[in-house]
Amino acid sequence: MTAALSLVVFLVVVVGLIALGSRFWRRREDEVEGGLDLIPYLLLALAVGVAGFSAAGLARASLTSNQFAGTPTGELSAALAGLVVAAPISYFLWRRQARRRKVFPETAGWPVYLAVIEAVFLTAFLVSVGQLADAFTDRAVTARWTDLIVYGGLVGFHWWAERREQPHGDAGELPRIVGSGVALIALTVGTIGTLAWLLAEAYQAIGGAIDVPEPQIPLALTVVAVPIWAWRWMPPWREESTVFRNLYLSVVTSIALTIAFGAGVTIATVLIAFLLGEGGPAATHFDVYPAAISFALVGSAIWLHHRRRLGSGRTGALRGYEYAMAAVGLATLIASVVGLINAVLEPQLAGSNTGEVLIALGCTVIASGAVWLWFWRKAQAAPREEEIHVFQRRLYLIGMSVATGLTAAGALIGSLVVVFRALLGEGGEISDSLPLPLSLAVVSGLAFWHLFDQLRRDGAGLKRLEVKPFTVTVICSHPGGLTAMFPKEARTRVIYRADGAGVIDDEMASAIVSTVANTSSIVWVDDTGFEVAPAREP
Amino acid sequence: MEEGRRLPGWILPTVAVVVVIALVAVGLSREPAELDPDSPEGAVQAYIQALSAGDFDEAATYWATDGCLPPSNVPTAGAPDVSASLVSVDDNDRQATVVVRLTENSTDPLSGLYEYEEWFMLVNEDGAWKISQPSWPYYDQVCEETA
Numbered sequence: 001m002t003a004a005l006s007l008v009v010f011l012v013v014v015v016g017l018i019a020l021g022s023r024f025w026r027r028r029e030d031e032v033e034g035g036l037d038l039i040p041y042l043l044l045a046l047a048v049g050v051a052g053f054s055a056a057g058l059a060r061a062s063l064t065s066n067q068f069a070g071t072p073t074g075e076l077s078a079a080l081a082g083l084v085v086a087a088p089i090s091y092f093l094w095r096r097q098a099r100r101r102k103v104f105p106e107t108a109g110w111p112v113y114l115a116v117i118e119a120v121f122l123t124a125f126l127v128s129v130g131q132l133a134d135a136f137t138d139r140a141v142t143a144r145w146t147d148l149i150v151y152g153g154l155v156g157f158h159w160w161a162e163r164r165e166q167p168h169g170d171a172g173e174l175p176r177i178v179g180s181g182v183a184l185i186a187l188t189v190g191t192i193g194t195l196a197w198l199l200a201e202a203y204q205a206i207g208g209a210i211d212v213p214e215p216q217i218p219l220a221l222t223v224v225a226v227p228i229w230a231w232r233w234m235p236p237w238r239e240e241s242t243v244f245r246n247l248y249l250s251v252v253t254s255i256a257l258t259i260a261f262g263a264g265v266t267i268a269t270v271l272i273a274f275l276l277g278e279g280g281p282a283a284t285h286f287d288v289y290p291a292a293i294s295f296a297l298v299g300s301a302i303w304l305h306h307r308r309r310l311g312s313g314r315t316g317a318l319r320g321y322e323y324a325m326a327a328v329g330l331a332t333l334i335a336s337v338v339g340l341i342n343a344v345l346e347p348q349l350a351g352s353n354t355g356e357v358l359i360a361l362g363c364t365v366i367a368s369g370a371v372w373l374w375f376w377r378k379a380q381a382a383p384r385e386e387e388i389h390v391f392q393r394r395l396y397l398i399g400m401s402v403a404t405g406l407t408a409a410g411a412l413i414g415s416l417v418v419v420f421r422a423l424l425g426e427g428g429e430i431s432d433s434l435p436l437p438l439s440l441a442v443v444s445g446l447a448f449w450h451l452f453d454q455l456r457r458d459g460a461g462l463k464r465l466e467v468k469p470f471t472v473t474v475i476c477s478h479p480g481g482l483t484a485m486f487p488k489e490a491r492t493r494v495i496y497r498a499d500g501a502g503v504i505d506d507e508m509a510s511a512i513v514s515t516v517a518n519t520s521s522i523v524w525v526d527d528t529g530f531e532v533a534p535a536r537e538p
Numbered sequence: 539m540e541e542g543r544r545l546p547g548w549i550l551p552t553v554a555v556v557v558v559i560a561l562v563a564v565g566l567s568r569e570p571a572e573l574d575p576d577s578p579e580g581a582v583q584a585y586i587q588a589l590s591a592g593d594f595d596e597a598a599t600y601w602a603t604d605g606c607l608p609p610s611n612v613p614t615a616g617a618p619d620v621s622a623s624l625v626s627v628d629d630n631d632r633q634a635t636v637v638v639r640l641t642e643n644s645t646d647p648l649s650g651l652y653e654y655e656e657w658f659m660l661v662n663e664d665g666a667w668k669i670s671q672p673s674w675p676y677y678d679q680v681c682e683e684t685a
Contacts, residue, residue: 058558062565068583069570069590070621074641074653076565083558091551142624 041109054082059146066142111167114175125151133220183229193218199290240480250320260299313507329372411441476502476525578634592617606681
């Protein structure tokens with residue numbers, strides 16, 4: 001009786017909302033205007049999200065419930081309530097936005113909506129893959145295959161919609177970028193887990209003592225994530241790069257290299273500690289190697305693949321990667337130097353693992369210092385007049401200056417508190433509590449001084465390099481990001497070729513800016529490259 | 539041409555509503571899974587089912603003989619009105635831990651559902667799994683040690 005009543009309530013509410021929605025939207029048909037359409041698309045994403053998770057909850061409660069007492073009325077009620085509210089809203093907003101896309105095909109809301117859905121439901125789909133794999137080996141875990149169908153169906157439906165009505169503009173690549181990122185995370189987790197399992201088995205086979213991890217979840221993730229990643233990432237991208245793709249490439253490449261370096265430092269630390277007699281028996285001392293080698297291999301592979309896509313010239317993505325690595329290197333260098341100083345000064349009461357800690361910190365100082373120096377020198381070696389203008393360098397210098405400056409100031413306050421407490425006759429031994437804040441203040445202060453000095457030099461360089469207004473006429477098929485790369489004194493005029501033989505990518509744009517050298521010029525671009533001829537000054 | 543091939547707008551919502559109704563019907567008519575009564579999770583299932591049915595004497599047969607037991611086998615609040623699902627089982631030959639998610643309908647309609655996880659500790663007594671120190675749904679009863 002109760003069940004029948006709830007179904008009647010469900011039907012009445014759904015039909016009522018559909019009728020109301022139809023009248024409302026029909027009345028507003030004439031009020032259509034263009035724009036980003038972000039708010040309706042975000043509302044649609046919210047409604048589809050609620051409807052999708054409610055549908056998954058309903059299917060789970062009805063078909064794959066692990067119920068062993070009573071009926072799943074709670075889960076069914078919650079899912080029905082979510083569907084009653086969200087499904088009609090999703091339906092009407094979807095139809096409304098489909099009509100608007102016909103009139104305004106280039107709205108940014110469409111790719112943003114697809115990207116949000118891809119992030120949420122592709123993640124949910126991959127999590128359900130892991131859950132299903134877990135259910136094969138754990139008798140208490142019920143295989144929730146319905147999640148796979150609901151989430152997979154939603155992702156597939158939106159891929160189909162994306163192919164049918166391809167998003168345009170700079171944000172048009174967002175869904176693919178987000179899908180690539182989500183799949184790459186799953187692929188990374190899967191391959192690291194699979195390799196760690198294989199290497200742990202090998203380690204055990206040669207006499208090592210180690211807990212071998214379960215392989216089912218990483219294996220399933222690898223098998224499922226490989227085709228998804230290939231489908232989203234591997235097809236050719238538009239020739240001219242976008243700010244989103246540059247950002248994605250910079251972030252992925254720098255994270256991959258950081259993972260590889262971190263694993264490398266761990267491997268070196270364990271080996272050096274063993275050679276210096278700081279570790280225990282070999283059978284247990286190297287038990288971290290299977291995981292560390294897996295991280296190093298997978299991090300290196302991801303870095304290698306994405307590094308090639310950054311290009312060889314100083315593209316925006318390459319700059320982002322180099323400054324991100326310089327920031328990671330400098331931050332790790334500060335932390336590890338402070339850690340090393342404090343480990344050295346720490347009073348030792350009895351036997352401890354200080355030796356291994358010192359080796360680990362020493363290796364981290366060397367590795368992070370090398371990373372920072374390498375990438376900072378590369379940035380300094382780039383042509384100054386162009387480099388000091390770029391956003392990535394300003395972000396690195398200003399962001400790191402603020403971070404190190406605030407850290408140094410905070411640590412200095414901490415040091416002075418310790419000193420004043422000692423002077424006023426309170427607190428314990430000053431030598432116990434002073435090294436940490438004082439060393440942090442000194443090291444962060446030095447880093448801040450270096451960064452601030454560089455900012456000052458860049459400012460002086462900008463003044464020295466002040467240029468007179470000049471005009472650049474570019475004849476090409478598509479200028480890409482060229483116009484944004486010239487200094488503000490440049491007046492850029494683009495004459496579009498009728499054919500597609502002269503598209504300017506980031507690498508070529510960078511080379512054109514260098515060749516023009518802030519003088520009035522005419523730039524000709526064709527499929528063999530570009531040529532620059534001086535023009536009469538305006 | 540393409541417009542002519544498109545489905546009428548009412549088809550998709552109708553199919554969705556029919557699917558939802560079918561799923562609810564299936565969900566409501568499904569019987570709980572029959573677990574092996576000789577397994578720890580099977581013992582917990584039988585225990586919860588006996589409590590829900592108000593058969594407290596039957597439920598008390600699943601208590602371990604040793605340990606801290608409630609003085610009365612009748613819960614103060616009477617038979618619990620819950621649905622239960624299995625979360626995890628961790629066992630060896632002698633003892634086991636079964637985690638169960640319990641869902642209770644609140645009497646206050648605005649409070650919705652009351653959901654929580656309950657841990658059941660079991661010991662193996664002569665081949666049968668018994669619940670040691672049962673606390674749910676006897677929270678308000680101070681247990682008494684039995685030897």
